Amino acid sequence: MRAKVRATLLLTLSLFLMIALAACGGSKDDKKSTDSTGTTTETKTETGSEETSAYKDKYDPPVSISTVWAVAPEVKFKNGETIENNVATKWAKDTLGIEIKSLWSVANTNNAFATKLRLALTSGQELPDVVVAGSEDPQLIQDLIDSGAFQDAGALFDKYANDTWKSAMNLDSNVWNPYLRDGARMAIPILDYAYNNDYLLWIRQDWLDKLNLKAPTTIEELETVMEAFKNNNPSGLAPDKVVPLSIGFKTSMNTWMGDPSWIFGAYGTVPQQWNVGADGKLEWGSVNAGMKQGLTKLNEWYTKGWIPKEAALWDENKTSEPAVAGTAGIIPGPYWMSGWPLQDTVKNDPDAVWKPIALPAGPDGKVGRHGTSFSNGVILINKDMKNPEALFTYQNYMFDNLADPQPGGPFENGLFKGYDYELDANGNAVYGDDNIPGGAMSTVRYLLVRDGARIPDAQMKALLNLADGKEPTTRMEKDLKNNFGKETPAAAVVLMGQKDAGLMNMYTGPTTETMKTKFDYLKKIEAQTFNEIIYGEKPADAFDKFVETWKSSGGDQITAEVNTWYDGIKK
Template sequence: MKENKRKLLPTMVLAGVMSLTAITTACGNNNNAPDNANASTNANASNAPANNAAAENATNELKKYDPPITISYLRPWGPDVTFKEGEDADNNVHTKWALDKFGIQLKNQWIAPSTNNAFETKLRLSLATNEKMPDIISYRGDFTLVRELIDSGRFIDAGELFDKYASQTWKDAMNEDPTVWYPYMEDGKRVGIPILDYAYNGDPVMWIREDWMQKLGLPAPKTLADLEKVMDAFTNQDPDGNGKKDTYGLAIGFKNWLNTWMSDAGWIFGMYGTQPNQWNKAADGTLEYGSVSAGSKQALATLQSWMSKGYLPTEAGLYDETKASEDFTAGKAGIVVGPHWMPAWPLEDVKKNNKDAQYKAYALPAGPDGKVGRHGTTNSNGVVLINAEMEHPEAFFEYQNYLFDQFANPPAGGEFENGMAEGYDWVMVDGEVKKDAASTGGFAPEKYTLTFDGARIPGLNMQVLAKLANGEEATTPLEKKNKLSATQPLLEAAKIVLEQKDAVMPQMFTGAPTETMQTSNDILTKMEKDTFSQIIYGKASVDSFDKFVEKWKSSGGDKITQEVNDWYKSVSAGAK
């Protein structure tokens, strides 16, 4: 076979603004935003230093394979990915771009949809029958499958390749939170490369009916005591003025548990220094399960009190996240807690139901000891695995480096200024750029990329939104696009998210289920949900929490705690 040689081609100065969606699903993490939230505000922001770096990188020589090489790959194809007539997953505007730009032909080894576990089933069959693996597997979803792939031994130590070939832009983005490597480590090696996502995208703020606040003359709730005064007024002082006692304070649902992506109750536990249903870092540096910490008992006592006073819906135990939020949009509840992007969906339904309704974002209140705590949003939403037999692993980095340097935060005036591809996510009409779906057909070519969304630099999204919320001038094309697309309530909420970033309590255990988890988690989870529900509804005393903790520990919890901490020590040491 003829050896591939590389020609060095001079490049144009490349720049541009990517056309991205701001509201993003964080699949496989705490941020479970719904798909219809993905179509709103732009989500990747920019700042001057990174933008200048992109401009400098654009002047470097671009490497291109001649003759072309092929990168075979696998990734699930979701129903949100649509193609123009005559194009498909192997032949489209992006595959043509990769071939023209780099001499790289992107080729699916086979194609399977993301629905009904079709992709997972086919990939597991390929593993079981020892079929040849592709050069690259990009995946977000079933973490058990990720571990099966890593444990197969067929994928290289990608961390070494990353250190050698990744651009500084990409490395800086990854270094915003080095723990993103932890889920994909094995024996101290970074086997998988995390696919980066937007930071803080699922972190909650408090949304309150501002017209109710003004009508009742209520001040901003900065403490637990303040908040309880607001909830009492919303429950007992007829804030909607219909003469009926049919409103309440806080819209929450814990059918899917308390620490959720919307209609969240984790922040209540945060006022007492913990987060339920996740592993938190204790004062001594070890990991502890939040649901059995002392703070959870205090939070449950607070929830029990609120339920008894009518501040919460009696159906909370039956409500999922979306159903709970519907009580807020329907005008039944005055407060709901959730991400900064909720004005795009579902909060605008408030005004559909009542044209005079107003809502506003507020900071999460502090507990009795001044504590504020909220769950965090992981900076990654998937993984890239590189076949140990891949002939040109550096080719993937050249491709992805370019997207980080030129697409994730591009300077003005170049290739991606208006979007990824003209005629797909943007069109020119009478000399004016149009990006709306009615003009473009709604195609999103960044979804054709190996990493699902092109490239994302975690911290930039919130930075630019907060900048705009402060009234600062939008100087880059991306900032200007955000200014046009983001509503003022959303901008103000993003600013609050950043202002309270020190309140984040991240999920610290991101590894595969431990041995004891696999055998005991079901019974421990049921025990936890039953006990917590009984306490919240006042069917059991708050002191029953102590018996639950004892039983949890003796039924496998202590063993799981040891296993979790052993894992944490191993990945912490391996990442140094």
């Protein structure tokens, strides 16, 4: 009897302690338990709220994430799969307990994705839990944010993103700036590789050697080299057959290949983007005084035949044609250009050797080029999404395992065996259509978030390791060594030697009111004036008149609006 009473008292005391501990624990933010599958569950409870959100490494039963798809024409499938149902969606359910549900998909040609999304917004159609949109249509992103259909993604990021993802995002905190609304971060930037479209100069080293010249380090030295390439060509080309410097500005003076913006960088500005001026405020680079010097220089080079006579009609791809043909001596472009398109030059000139060199400095020692954004799109989260933490389960896994795959990891060889890689008889990974039954598929394009996950500086670090002579061990190092041009590691070293020369476009906010009505006109008169000066149709002083017109025709008002935004994000 005494034992029974003691047991009853112990049970009562235990119940009391459990209730007391539960009451005290209600004020804590995080508790951990283990579910029936053995997966650690981290329950995060907001004080004063009846709702709790359970972040899990795997959900059982599964949870769903609905989305919509922009399917690029080059994305292929096999085994009867589609973007809605494929090896990647099966993997997400099996590995993470997440069902990816598609509301709709569209072949993304002629802006079809943006058109369909805007129609969904205006017609009140159901919107998905997650929208992934590329930065190629920044206005679409701003329209989605301003629709009110999406929630503060930054707050969720702070709560659920893992350390790997947060560290990657912290490499450039400015990536959040375009998506700020009253302090809230309304979209999560999709990170891209840093410096991917920053550029240097590629030069025909074999021509330099035959002429007994050194790589130019200044604009003045560059002019000596261009003169020699044209009029004393080592390959025996007639002067009218040589393009000493292959550039084009049909699309823009601030682009990714054949780009002339570094010429203006030598005089202290980068055109067609917003730069921080001497007074700390943003200015449109095209109206900086350094532009006049750069335009004067381009006019000199045009007159001497050092740049293409059709430069105003040449886009990026056109500038590569004389380089590949073996008739160009220098072309500006990214660090990866030795793999494409420059590796094809030897088909036309077997003696051709391209080498990367640093951008030449101007008369005052200035060097400048456009900088590459660390992001290429966004993730928006519907304010009515039932399990927003599931998105982070998915992306945390990607950042820990796919962003920089390590030996022994789940993606050490590729994403999915039989799709983007196969194993040979010895268990070694092999790649390409010839080695994979049914052909190789770009399975990264099947993932919920474009590019899966990228750490901005991971690729550059791997290249610098290879440049130092390190044997490749990680998947990224092996891929860079085997599939990029042999000069790519050396080019990475050159690029990082001028790391600070890259200037980012500092205005990444929405289209301002005056931009909507005036900017197209301002860009039109800018292009017209610049072409007229370069081609000698107007004197360099026409630049001064252009700046005056630009300012009085809406430019000053746009500049004020841009700086109001800039002041706001600095607070």
